[in-house]
Amino acid sequence: MNVSFYGHVRQYHNMKAEIDANIAEVLESGNYVMGPVLKRFEKELAAYHGMKHAIGVGNGTDALWLTFMALGIGPGDECITTPNTFFATAEAIWVANATAVFVDSDPKTACIDPACIEAAITPRTKAIVPVHLYGQCADMKAIRKIADKHGLFVIEDNAQGIAASGDGFKIGELSDAVCTSFIIQKNLGTFGDGGAVVTNNDQIDKEVRRLRNHGSEKRSCHSMGFNSRLDDLHAGVLSAKLKHIDEWSDLRRKWAARYSAGLKDARSFTLPHEAAGYRHVYHLYVIDMKKPEHRDELLGFLNGCGIDAKCHYPIAIHQQEGYPWGKQARIAGPIPNSERNAATCVSLPMFPELTAEEVDHVIAKVVEWDRTK
Numbered sequence: 001m002n003v004s005f006y007g008h009v010r011q012y013h014n015m016k017a018e019i020d021a022n023i024a025e026v027l028e029s030g031n032y033v034m035g036p037v038l039k040r041f042e043k044e045l046a047a048y049h050g051m052k053h054a055i056g057v058g059n060g061t062d063a064l065w066l067t068f069m070a071l072g073i074g075p076g077d078e079c080i081t082t083p084n085t086f087f088a089t090a091e092a093i094w095v096a097n098a099t100a101v102f103v104d105s106d107p108k109t110a111c112i113d114p115a116c117i118e119a120a121i122t123p124r125t126k127a128i129v130p131v132h133l134y135g136q137c138a139d140m141k142a143i144r145k146i147a148d149k150h151g152l153f154v155i156e157d158n159a160q161g162i163a164a165s166g167d168g169f170k171i172g173e174l175s176d177a178v179c180t181s182f183i184i185q186k187n188l189g190t191f192g193d194g195g196a197v198v199t200n201n202d203q204i205d206k207e208v209r210r211l212r213n214h215g216s217e218k219r220s221c222h223s224m225g226f227n228s229r230l231d232d233l234h235a236g237v238l239s240a241k242l243k244h245i246d247e248w249s250d251l252r253r254k255w256a257a258r259y260s261a262g263l264k265d266a267r268s269f270t271l272p273h274e275a276a277g278y279r280h281v282y283h284l285y286v287i288d289m290k291k292p293e294h295r296d297e298l299l300g301f302l303n304g305c306g307i308d309a310k311c312h313y314p315i316a317i318h319q320q321e322g323y324p325w326g327k328q329a330r331i332a333g334p335i336p337n338s339e340r341n342a343a344t345c346v347s348l349p350m351f352p353e354l355t356a357e358e359v360d361h362v363i364a365k366v367v368e369w370d371r372t373k
């Protein structure tokens with residue numbers, strides 16, 4: 001039995017009528033850019049978060065740097081983030097011409113460790129950029145406290161955590177803005193690229209709207225801006241999919257629980273850690289090999305029997321070629337946990353449309369390999 005890593009086409013087949021209807025609506029309307037379907041989706045997305053504004057943009061990376069620019073974060077300014085994330089988190093800081101400052105991650109959750117943040121703050125620090133890695137919220141209460149004490153912005157990179165929540169906090173509640181990505185492999189994904197900024201801050205809303213559309217607030221009037229919009233076709237697809245996001249997140253949690261029950265006696269790795277009171281939405285189900293040398297061995301074994309397992313992310317950002325990119329990046333303190341995570345992480349297939357047979361097959365194969373260790 002082959003098990004793929006993603007279920008995009010299955011998802012489309014399960015809801016073909018809804019998606020096709022929304023695509024037809026856009027095609028028949030004649031409005032494809034900044035049209036009524038985008039407006040409607042922005043309202044739905046803001047309402048889903050219980051927040052005032054959502055602004056559709058070209059992708060998740062743009063959502064981040066447009067927000068930094070809207071907040072006036074630029075040359076000489078520092079943003080504290082984690083090197084244990086997809087490259088785009090740091091790239092967006094760099095696009096805004098600011099400096100990325102990396103601090104270590106928590107050894108259990110793999111999200112930014114708030115205990116490392118304060119020592120990294122300098123007079124140039126403007127923002128903290130936590131990432132809700134693998135679908136589990138970072139410790140936003142601790143991060144908000146530090147931000148308040150030092151007068152910093154908090155911008156959530158929520159490319160992986162839509163529908164997640166923390167112990168008594170919702171996404172967006174403890175930050176200035178939430179940036180999300182709708183590329184197909186994310187929990188809420190369109191058939192291509194897309195992103196959004198969700199915020200209660202009227203100024204961020206106004207600035208991102210202006211910046212994403214050639215600096216224009218009024219037809220034919222422009223100040224400097226960019227072209228980074230969410231097309232109505234994508235907004236139509238996302239509008240149909242948003243109605244299913246809670247049900248899909250429950251399914252992800254169900255498959256994660258099934259994996260964790262089936263793999264609980266493993267000798268060679270530890271299971272994903274769910275922080276108490278948090279709703280982890282398992283964008284990725286990531287196990288942590290006890291010995292780095294086992295990582296490629298397990299991956300090779302699984303891939304060899306038709307199970308698509310991957311690594312997220314095998315190279316920490318400060319270990320990427322070219323670091324520190326024109327000196328716009330630095331490490332604050334040692335980063336042992338993030339470096340270890342990069343060497344030991346293995347992601348098992350995870351998507352809502354998995355079947356119990358597929359999950360059990362993956363479990364059986366992983367257990368078969370683990371018994372040889």
Ligand SMILES: *Cc1c(COP(=O)(O)O)cnc(C)c1O
Pocket residue numbers: 059060061062085086088089131157159160181182183193194195
């Ligand atoms: C996917 C992702 C992004 C970037 O999103 P794009 O839409 O691909 O630009 C940023 N941060 C994280 C953590 C991501 O997973």
